[in-house]
Amino acid sequence: MLNLKYNINYIFHMFKYKKSILKNKIPLILVPMAGVKTATALIMVKTGSKYENKVESGLSHFLEHMFFKGTKRRPDTLTLSAELDVLGGEYNAFTSKEYTGYFVKVAEGKLGQALDILGDMLTSSKFEAAEIEREKGVIIEELNMYEDNPLMHIEDVLETCLYGDTPAGWDTIGTKKNIQSFKRADFLRYFNRQYGTKSIKVIISGAIKDSDIKQARQIFGNIKNNNWRDKIAVQERQIKPQVKSVFKATDQVNLSLAVRAVPVGHPQELALKMLSVILGGSMSSRLFISLRERSGLAYYVKTSTEFYSDSGYLTTQAGVPKDKAEAAVVIILAEYRRIASEDVSTEELARAKDLMSGKLLMQLETSDDVASWYGRQTILRDKFIEPSELNRKLRALTVKDIRQAAELVIKDKNLNLAIIGPIKEASKKKLQKMLKI
Numbered sequence: 001m002l003n004l005k006y007n008i009n010y011i012f013h014m015f016k017y018k019k020s021i022l023k024n025k026i027p028l029i030l031v032p033m034a035g036v037k038t039a040t041a042l043i044m045v046k047t048g049s050k051y052e053n054k055v056e057s058g059l060s061h062f063l064e065h066m067f068f069k070g071t072k073r074r075p076d077t078l079t080l081s082a083e084l085d086v087l088g089g090e091y092n093a094f095t096s097k098e099y100t101g102y103f104v105k106v107a108e109g110k111l112g113q114a115l116d117i118l119g120d121m122l123t124s125s126k127f128e129a130a131e132i133e134r135e136k137g138v139i140i141e142e143l144n145m146y147e148d149n150p151l152m153h154i155e156d157v158l159e160t161c162l163y164g165d166t167p168a169g170w171d172t173i174g175t176k177k178n179i180q181s182f183k184r185a186d187f188l189r190y191f192n193r194q195y196g197t198k199s200i201k202v203i204i205s206g207a208i209k210d211s212d213i214k215q216a217r218q219i220f221g222n223i224k225n226n227n228w229r230d231k232i233a234v235q236e237r238q239i240k241p242q243v244k245s246v247f248k249a250t251d252q253v254n255l256s257l258a259v260r261a262v263p264v265g266h267p268q269e270l271a272l273k274m275l276s277v278i279l280g281g282s283m284s285s286r287l288f289i290s291l292r293e294r295s296g297l298a299y300y301v302k303t304s305t306e307f308y309s310d311s312g313y314l315t316t317q318a319g320v321p322k323d324k325a326e327a328a329v330v331i332i333l334a335e336y337r338r339i340a341s342e343d344v345s346t347e348e349l350a351r352a353k354d355l356m357s358g359k360l361l362m363q364l365e366t367s368d369d370v371a372s373w374y375g376r377q378t379i380l381r382d383k384f385i386e387p388s389e390l391n392r393k394l395r396a397l398t399v400k401d402i403r404q405a406a407e408l409v410i411k412d413k414n415l416n417l418a419i420i421g422p423i424k425e426a427s428k429k430k431l432q433k434m435l436k437i
Contacts, residue, residue: 018030028202040106043102043202045194048099059182062135062179097159097308105366111207115215115219140179146173158244162238162416193228201378201379243431254317255417257329265381287332297318302316318332325427326427373387
């Protein structure tokens with residue numbers, strides 16, 4: 001039988017992070033891992049769509065694309081991508097509401113080359129006007145892809161429901177109008193403001209050599225200071241349930257029924273994660289059984305949490321027949337109501353703990369997983385939570401903790417429902433009236 005406690009500690013002892021500060025004050029996080037044959041370099045930048053104003057909306061994401069379009073030393077996409085491909089690893093980038101990341105994962109011994117390319121991209125990209133114009137079509141097609149896929153787009157609709165016409169509520173990718181309007185000067189201005197010593201974090205994990213560390217110090221220690229602009233904090237002002245619907249002629253309704261929760265670092269953060277696992281985080285969870293297995297209303301159903309630096313939510317997402325949205329909402333609300341009014345069983349809590357411990361193990365299997373673990377924490381937390389500490393805390397959670405977390409967030413005024421599908425105004429109004437705990 002798997003000894004989760006032993007395995008968590010074993011994985012943890014494979015690496016210990018070391019934090020140092022480069023000469024320009026950029027933090028360098030080193031996480032050597034014994035026995036692994038890969039290494040990952042991850043550059044995290046404390047900027048994203050929450051850091052934009054209305055006319056900049058979408059610029060963080062667009063800028064991420066432009067770092068792959070050529071530098072002074074590697075003048076075009078083909079040259080740049082060919083050098084990355086030759087390394088035989090994986091590379092990509094991502095933009096979210098609160099951070100942007102760039103990573104390269106390579107075989108042992110090739111990290112130095114990866115660092116050289118990443119450093120070149122982040123310090124010497126050309127942002128050519130012609131490339132910007134070409135990339136507009138690419139990003140608009142990316143936007144179309146999301147909008148044509150309700151499973152991918154539903155959480156964007158939910159966050160618009162939660163946060164409205166604010167940076168937190170805008171889609172990270174921006175609008176077609178903004179995408180089409182961006183000029184080279186916009187990229188240079190945003191890059192010079194948001195990318196620099198006040199926002200960049202360097203994380204290296206896996207098979208690290210002394211020469212890699214020396215090279216990282218040389219490359220990223222010369223990045224210039226920037227007049228970084230912080231985001232506007234979310235103001236939670238909801239006083240009654242809210243519904244946001246997007247009409248789409250589909251055979252299925254995709255919905256996301258959420259409650260406002262807490263930000264990263266809140267004392268109830270971990271209990272709420274556990275709560276989401278019990279509600280809809282596995283095939284034995286309450287909503288998987290009640291919504292799928294017993295009612296046959298959904299193929300996919302899941303409950304998850306999202307914790308930002310200044311806000312958070314817990315939500316259940318499902319795809320149901322277009323004439324069964326009301327029935328699905330009734331079932332989800334019933335499970336929300338039950339978990340806020342009745343203690344979970346000790347057996348149910350124990351299963352959820354084992355599941356979370358197992359997932360924690362899988363989050364730390366490879367060098368890119370470990371880099372991601374520490375990278376996101378460098379942006380969102382004041383100090384790191386080590387895997388062993390997290391496991392200890394989740395193992396210590398009690399039935400009372402889960403009940404208190406549920407009572408904290410599962411309230412009428414916190415309810416938000418996002419829907420994509422052929423929902424008419426009459427149905428929307430009926431759903432609005434149903435949102436009661």
